[in-house]
Amino acid sequence: xxxxxxxxxxxxxxxxxxxxxxxxxxxxxxxxxxxxxxxxxxxxxxxxxxxxxxxxxxxxxxxxxxxxxxxxxxxxxxxxxxxxxxxxxxxxxxxxxxxxxxxxxxxxxxxxxxxxxxxxxxxxxxxxxxxxxxxxxxxxxxxxxxxxxxxxxxxxxxxxxxxxxxxxxxxxxxxxxxxxxxxxxxxxxxxxxxxxxxxxxxx
Amino acid sequence: xxxxxxxxxxxxxxxxxxxxxxxxxxxxxxxxxxxxxxxxxxxxxxxxxxxxxxxxxxxxxxxxxxxxxxxxxxxxxxxxxxxxxxxxxxxxxxxxxxxxxxxxxxxxxxxxxxxxxxxxxxxxxxxxxxxxxxxxxxxxxxxxxxxxxxxxxxxxxxxxxxxxxxxxxxxxxxxxxxxxxxxxxxxxxxxxxxxxxxxxxxxxxxxxxxxxxxxxxxxxxxxxxxxxxxxxxxxxxxxxxxxxxxxxxxxxxxxxxxxxxxxxxxxxxxxxxxxxxxxxxxx
Numbered sequence: 001x002x003x004x005x006x007x008x009x010x011x012x013x014x015x016x017x018x019x020x021x022x023x024x025x026x027x028x029x030x031x032x033x034x035x036x037x038x039x040x041x042x043x044x045x046x047x048x049x050x051x052x053x054x055x056x057x058x059x060x061x062x063x064x065x066x067x068x069x070x071x072x073x074x075x076x077x078x079x080x081x082x083x084x085x086x087x088x089x090x091x092x093x094x095x096x097x098x099x100x101x102x103x104x105x106x107x108x109x110x111x112x113x114x115x116x117x118x119x120x121x122x123x124x125x126x127x128x129x130x131x132x133x134x135x136x137x138x139x140x141x142x143x144x145x146x147x148x149x150x151x152x153x154x155x156x157x158x159x160x161x162x163x164x165x166x167x168x169x170x171x172x173x174x175x176x177x178x179x180x181x182x183x184x185x186x187x188x189x190x191x192x193x194x195x196x197x198x199x200x201x202x203x
Numbered sequence: 204x205x206x207x208x209x210x211x212x213x214x215x216x217x218x219x220x221x222x223x224x225x226x227x228x229x230x231x232x233x234x235x236x237x238x239x240x241x242x243x244x245x246x247x248x249x250x251x252x253x254x255x256x257x258x259x260x261x262x263x264x265x266x267x268x269x270x271x272x273x274x275x276x277x278x279x280x281x282x283x284x285x286x287x288x289x290x291x292x293x294x295x296x297x298x299x300x301x302x303x304x305x306x307x308x309x310x311x312x313x314x315x316x317x318x319x320x321x322x323x324x325x326x327x328x329x330x331x332x333x334x335x336x337x338x339x340x341x342x343x344x345x346x347x348x349x350x351x352x353x354x355x356x357x358x359x360x361x362x363x364x365x366x367x368x369x370x371x372x373x374x375x376x377x378x379x380x381x382x383x384x385x386x387x388x389x390x391x392x393x394x395x396x397x398x399x400x401x402x403x404x405x406x407x408x409x410x411x412x413x414x415x416x417x418x419x420x421x422x423x424x425x426x427x428x429x430x431x432x433x434x435x436x437x438x439x440x441x442x443x444x445x446x447x448x449x450x451x452x453x454x455x456x457x458x459x460x461x462x463x464x465x466x467x468x469x470x471x472x473x474x475x476x477x478x479x480x481x482x483x484x485x486x
Contacts, residue, residue: 176464177464
């Protein structure tokens with residue numbers, strides 16, 4: 001299935017980090033509001049939204065980010081990423097690939113991913129950095145709509161975060177896979193915890 | 204070959220059944236007895252088949268295999284609890300039932316994360332592949348406690364294997380090349396896989412052996428942490444072996460790109476090991 005690609009390029013324009021290219025295709029949308037952070041700090045904020053407020057079974061979203069030298073860009077979401085139930089065992093996926101330039105900082109701080117009952121979701125985030133790039137990445141997910149009683153009730157959740165330095169050298173590789181078909185179900189593995197978060201600080 | 208007692212009983216019972224066929228009497232106990240004999244006979248047939256298969260393995264390889272898997276091999280594995288000590292102090296594990304669950308989660312996580320490295324190293328036990336696998340595993344083990352444990356066990360294993368298996372001079376030469384350079388961290392899984400590959404073990408055996416060693420070491424740590432006694436530990440180990448085999452079958456022969464964690468909570472808890480006020484183990 002053709003992946004819906006989105007693309008964002010951030011470069012310095014008149015000394016300030018600016019989005020010089022922003023392209024997105026349904027169901028993805030980017031919003032770049034002007035007045036988010038403090039006016040003294042040079043940072044551009046990019047919000048990623050999905051039409052319908054969530055990811056529907058079988059959706060495939062792929063985005064490419066290029067953060068130019070010396071820029072600072074923040075990628076976040078409007079609200080938690082909801083993954084709806086899977087129809088016919090289809091898996092939804094999101095792929096983010098980012099290239100961060102010299103002296104640049106890319107901050108990825110989305111709201112957590114919440115998979116509904118029987119959902120199947122896979123995400124992959126690849127960051128290609130140079131020796132003096134910096135990254136702050138938060139990757140987190142909840143047990144589901146636990147107020148409705150859905151606790152670790154999804155079928156599949158996979159999240160992969162990779163950082164590669166020049167020459168494709170692996171710096172950090174992490175993949176979490178939670179699948180309901182194991183001999184031990186997900187809820188048992190998580191004990192009483194409802195959220196898992198990973199924070200990566202690099203540079 | 205010593206004859207077990209049961210076949211004699213089997214023949215006798217079958218003979219008796221023929222006589223009583225006309226009378227529909229109390230054949231229940233006889234049928235029950237026959238069933239037991241049938242089952243025992245099946246067991247014997249299976250054991251005989253297994254025995255004939257094993258004869259085909261090179262005997263000198265068996266001696267090396269057993270020595271490699273023996274806990275007496277001085278690789279320092281006894282100093283690591285695989286996060287069990289931290290789990291006890293975090294109240295995640297408080298008794299033998301929790302222990303069994305913990306062991307199963309640990310074996311699954313080991314299978315999903317580390318078996319690909321053992322597999323690749325056994326299939327291709329060369330210096331280049333070893334260095335590549337080591338680098339990838341170093342980037343994958345972000346949990347500092349787990350990373351240090353892997354490096355310490357791997358370096359000990361490499362040192363011991365280079366001295367013990369003198370019929371494999373490449374082990375010593377590879378070790379000498381890498382030891383000062385800092386290029387290789389000597390992570391445990393690739394080193395283990397590579398030694399198995401060089402010894403001539405097949406990848407199925409080496410992966411099964413890796414899971415076995417993890418199970419052996421964590422249960423041994425449990426006895427020292429007073430969670431279970433030595434006999435209880437042995438009973439638990441045999442009980443979990445069935446689950447361990449299904450883990451091996453599920454996670455074996457995968458590529459390193461697919462290595463993943465299936466028990467993130469365990470990984471987090473193990474990372475807390477350094478914060479423990481009092482501790483018996485290194486990890």
